[in-house]
Amino acid sequence: MIGMVAPGCVRRRMLVRSQPAGATVYVDDQEIGMTPVSVEFTYYGTRKIQLIRDGYETLTVKQAFSPPWYQFPVMEFISETLSPWEHRDEHVLxxxxxxxxxxxxxxxxxxAQELRTNASYGFSPALPQATMQPSPTAVPGSIDPGSYPTPPAVLPLPATP
Structure with a gap:
């Protein structure tokens, strides 16, 4: 009965801004839009936030969202069901x-000249680890990096006749 009289609720929202604006934002590998973008969320914890924009380094951050005091057990029930006020938990990133x-x-x-010189002496450097950048149409994390074979650590030298 009290719940029908008291329309309390909690609105959780995050606003993601970037400098420069216009970066595509992914939260937990789900595209949410281009900066500046605002989205509601339900659960607290650590989220993976990724920003991608042409001409700029891809930025990936693990962002922790901690609950405010009114979202801890017992207080959460009161703030979400019995409180007559709307509580706003807004995070600006x-x-x-x-x-x-x-x-x-x-x-x-x-x-390139260093590599040629070293190769002529029989030295081949190890290949660097590949970093996968998602294409604009792909969702980050949709391809399992472990599904590709690993490249050899040293390239074989060509046989000389």
């Missing part, structure tokens, strides 16, 4: 995106 690093042509040529 601001992110600064870094421009994508483009290797200068002279440094790229220098590195």
């Amino acid at each position: 601001d992110f600064q995106m870094e421009p994508q690093q483009i290797l200068p042509a002279d440094r790229l040529l220098e590195r």
Whole structure:
């Protein structure tokens, strides 16, 4: 009976902003929109937030959302069912995106020459670990990185006649 008289509730919302604006935002591998974007959430805890924008480094953050005092046991029941007021729990997340690093042509040529010189002496460096960047149409996390074979650690040298 009291629940019908007291329309209390809790509204949980997060606002994600980025500098520059216009980054695609994924929360727990689900696209929610482009910054600035606001979305409601139900549960507290740690969320994976990922921002992707052309020309900028992909930004992935594990963001913890802690409940306010009125969301702890017993108080939660009162604030969600018996309180006559609406409680708002709003989280504003601001992110600064870094421009994508483009290797200068002279440094790229220098590195290529190093690799050629080392290969002529029989030394081949280990391959770097590949980092998978999602395409604009793919949802991050939809491809299991463990499903691909790992590359060899050292490239074989070509046979000389």
